[in-house]
Amino acid sequence: MLRIAVPNKGMLAETANEMLQEAGYRGRGDSRELVAIDPINDVEFFYLRPRDIATYVGSGVLDAGITGRDFLLNTESAAKEVRALDFGDSTFRFAGPAGEFTDVNQLQGKRVATSYTGLLGSWFARAGIEAELVPLEGAVESAIRLGVADAVADVVSTGGTLRKAGLEVFGPVILESTAVLISTPEKEHAARRVLGRLDGVLVARRYAIMDYDIESSKLDAALAITPGFQSPTISPLRDSDWVAVRSMVPQNELNQVMDRLQDAGAKAIIVTALQAVRM
Numbered sequence: 001m002l003r004i005a006v007p008n009k010g011m012l013a014e015t016a017n018e019m020l021q022e023a024g025y026r027g028r029g030d031s032r033e034l035v036a037i038d039p040i041n042d043v044e045f046f047y048l049r050p051r052d053i054a055t056y057v058g059s060g061v062l063d064a065g066i067t068g069r070d071f072l073l074n075t076e077s078a079a080k081e082v083r084a085l086d087f088g089d090s091t092f093r094f095a096g097p098a099g100e101f102t103d104v105n106q107l108q109g110k111r112v113a114t115s116y117t118g119l120l121g122s123w124f125a126r127a128g129i130e131a132e133l134v135p136l137e138g139a140v141e142s143a144i145r146l147g148v149a150d151a152v153a154d155v156v157s158t159g160g161t162l163r164k165a166g167l168e169v170f171g172p173v174i175l176e177s178t179a180v181l182i183s184t185p186e187k188e189h190a191a192r193r194v195l196g197r198l199d200g201v202l203v204a205r206r207y208a209i210m211d212y213d214i215e216s217s218k219l220d221a222a223l224a225i226t227p228g229f230q231s232p233t234i235s236p237l238r239d240s241d242w243v244a245v246r247s248m249v250p251q252n253e254l255n256q257v258m259d260r261l262q263d264a265g266a267k268a269i270i271v272t273a274l275q276a277v278r279m
């Protein structure tokens with residue numbers, strides 16, 4: 001039975017669970033359940049803190065897991081990123097009192113609060129900066145005001161929390177994070193089934209099906225607009241001067257593509273959502 005770690009709470013939990021359900025897996029009955037068995041799919045799900053998931057997967061007791069790239073890199077483990085999952089995006093940044101820091105080298109000898117000491121420690125080592133790490137569990141933005149740190153390194157999404165604390169970001173982006181599927185080289189073969197299903201969900205979320213009719217003489221111009229994933233399907237129509245085209249189109253380009261197809265002479269342009277995909 002495949003054993004998979006899933007975030008039990010926090011920013012990643014809801015979407016991770018939605019994705020697994022879209023991939024045809026049975027979710028847990030209630031949000032306090034720690035383990036759920038899906039006998040039809042021969043999978044056992046373990047609901048764990050996302051921060052801990054790389055530890056479990058890296059140890060080899062679980063075959064795969066969903067967590068944040070930042071949590072994976074914060075943990076010393078044998079687990080590796082297998083696929084980015086298109087949600088849970090964030091950036092990891094340095095911040096300090098407005099106007100105080102402009103360059104990361106100014107952190108030399110300073111105290112930096114973070115709940116990502118592993119990630120930050122290795123970043124400092126690579127950058128040759130000797131700073132003192134102040135480990136905190138959360139709400140690190142308050143550490144400066146309360147006098148335990150000179151700067152912080154934390155997840156920034158809208159920047160609202162920083163602004164309210166009178167802080168501003170400085171220095172390079174430490175990490176662009178996103179939710180990821182992780183596994184170890186030993187378990188990657190076992191995890192290929194869940195990977196295939198999640199890939200299907202990603203494609204179904206990223207693409208839609210577009211159908212349209214076009215005069216054969218204009219087909220090449222239209223196909224340049226909708227090259228498709230592998231190759232568009234072209235079917236004859238009763239009117240032999242016309243053909244029907246079916247192609248995959250990225251969701252975020254649908255309307256621009258329809259505008260351009262109309263300009264190219266396409267008629268009856270129809271977009272259909274993808275329910276499930278296996279590439």
Ligand SMILES: Nc1ncnc2c1ncn2[C@@H]1O[C@H](COP(=O)(O)OP(=O)(O)OP(=O)(O)O)[C@@H](O)[C@H]1O
Pocket residue numbers: 009010011012049050051067068069070071088089090115137138155156157158177178
């Ligand atoms: N706006 C956001 N704030 C915090 N984390 C975010 C945000 N957007 C995406 N993320 C990602 O979600 C994950 C953090 O989720 P979670 O809520 O579990 O974190 P946490 O509160 O730091 O964890 P914990 O409470 O276990 O210490 C990280 O991978 C982070 O990069």
Ligand SMILES: O=P(O)(O)OC[C@H]1O[C@H](OP(=O)(O)OP(=O)(O)O)[C@H](O)[C@@H]1O
Pocket residue numbers: 137138139140141154155156157158159160161162
């Ligand atoms: O840029 P923003 O959109 O304001 O979001 C970033 C904030 O959200 C997260 O905190 P979280 O809610 O997880 O609380 P925590 O610090 O207690 O973990 C993160 O640690 C930042 O504090």
Ligand SMILES: [Mg+2]
Pocket residue numbers: 010138
């Ligand atoms: Mg939190």
